[in-house]
């Protein structure tokens with residue numbers, strides 16, 4: 001399925017070489033946090049506490065967790081709508097995320113934008129816009145700035161299979177290829193774009209098109225957090241070495257409807273069943289159990305953190321209507337630019 | 353002080369600001385080695401190098417989108433659209449990504465988008481537009497439109513220094529036709545209106561190339577005292593200056609080169625109707641290009657663009673009202 005131009009495909013499976021035992025536990029922790037927060041938010045949605053619509057990334061947790069874990073604090077990200085674990089790894093607290101979903105003052109956008117449409121500038125992230133895949137160009141531009149200034153940094157963004165049909169996808173792929181930019185593109189192939197299957201989206205898999213833009217594309221098991229980590233770690237090395245962009249296809253499955261309202265009748269039951277067997281969290285848990293990790297204790301810890309965050313988020317006030325027209329323009333002539341994330345991977349801690 | 357064309361003044365503003373601030377870069381199609389379709393960045397690549405004077409692929413969404421990415425990590429990109437008409441291909445990035453960013457997440461997007469606009473030389477339907485009103489309807493984007501060489505330079509510097517996305521409308525018909533004294537070094541022109549000529553009997557509110565049309569039409573209009581207000585900035589719109597002038601003269605003619613419906617002048621008319629109704633001694637009158645694509649052939653183009661004669665005629669009617 002995958003095409004590669006410069007290197008052999010990324011090996012799948014556990015990455016014993018670069019991940020310590022603690023790293024592997026952390027990967028599980030962030031996947032559990034993502035799933036737990038999204039499940040909690042869905043409950044809040046059903047209680048009428050989350051306005052608008054609600055989107056989640058159930059079953060896709062490994063894609064954002066594994067990829068973001070490999071990104072350094074000084075790197076920059078544009079995070080998409082099924083990638084909550086990336087926000088958590090960068091350092092956004094569960095409380096602020098839950099407040100965000102509920103349109104509260106304490107959310108990242110302070111009620112200005114909804115659900116997953118956020119990015120915390122303090123930790124180096126730009127929130128997505130609805131128009132897909134616009135953020136590919138923004139990530140490309142970050143990488144362009146890094147290269148122009150001779151900085152050893154990398155940009156990363158995710159996008160869905162559906163969004164590869166739009167023109168901005170081509171413009172970003174082409175631009176990044178022409179300028180050999182330090183950017184990583186992750187195709188989150190979850191088999192559907194809303195109700196549209198891959199067969200009606202493209203004739204040639206986008207990862208195979210990477211070679212035509214002059215850089216490698218690899219397919220990775222998107223339900224394996226460690227394989228995702230290793231693919232991105234290598235892509236980042238390539239980027240910092242001046243070898244240009246990499247595209248990674250994370251092969252996965254959207255296990256819930258497009259959004260809360262969607263019963264996904266159009267998806268065959270067998271397909272969902274087949275993917276249920278490949279659940280990324282259970283997979284990581286099996287690995288850790290073998291290593292003697294107390295997975296139940298970790299689950300309890302995560303649940304307690306989400307309970308506390310929920311309480312706190314519910315205390316956050318709704319935004320003041322009198323402020324609705326404020327902040328359209330920036331008034332600070334020297335405004336803050338994006339800040340750094342938190343180093344999570346042990347490899348960054350060693351380097352520091 | 354030096355005498356410069358409008359085009360040289362734009363270049364000078366860009367060059368001075370690039371010398372003063374390492375973060376400033378220019379990017380666009382054919383702007384580097386070739387110096388730009390209109391030569392605004394001629395010689396820049398030799399002085400600043402290809403990383404700060406970037407020849408890009410033919411991709412307007414790409415130009416605006418990557419400029420946004422570069423801006424949020426600390427650069428101050430100035431993007432050139434080869435012709436303002438092509439911003440239609442970069443509209444989404446500008447309106448949805450750049451324009452809404454600060455409101456949504458408090459992240460500033462200091463980019464300047466240069467839009468060579470306007471008609472008058474058989475550019476036809478795709479090289480003659482005045483798309484400024486598209487962006488007046490898009491929250492979070494400022495829009496400026498200099499009419500003189502001095503303001504072309506000062507507004508360029510102010511636009512780059514502004515922490516928001518700014519559409520810089522540069523009128524192609526002024527590039528080499530308009531000359532003026534331009535101060536040396538760095539100076540900023542505020543995003544406010546300017547009285548291009550003082551008068552007491554009638555106000556003409558306009559901007560860009562139409563400032564010169566209005567000045568010419570009323571230079572000697574049967575001895576009438578006509579004030580010409582050059583808006584310079586459309587977002588923010590200097591409503592104080594508009595109302596002050598209208599209160600003084602009690603009669604107002606609004607001239608847009610853009611298509612009539614919902615043009616900048618329509619907003620000016622609304623502001624006057626709302627806030628200066630009692631001060632008026634005649635109907636708020638508008639001249640604009642009718643709602644047609646700008647035709648190619650000279651007699652057709654001249655038939656739709658506001659002319660000196662049309663402005664004269666409308667001004668006379670209003671003065672006699």
Ligand SMILES: Cc1ncc(C[n+]2csc(CCOP(=O)(O)OP(=O)(O)O)c2C)c(N)n1
Nearest residue numbers: 082130131132160161162163190192193194
């Ligand atoms: C340009 C654009 N058109 C339409 C939509 C509406 N829409 C939202 S998500 C979606 C499907 C996206 O599919 P994909 O890119 O595969 O991502 P996924 O949701 O499956 O993760 C659509 C059509 C949109 N967001 N952007």
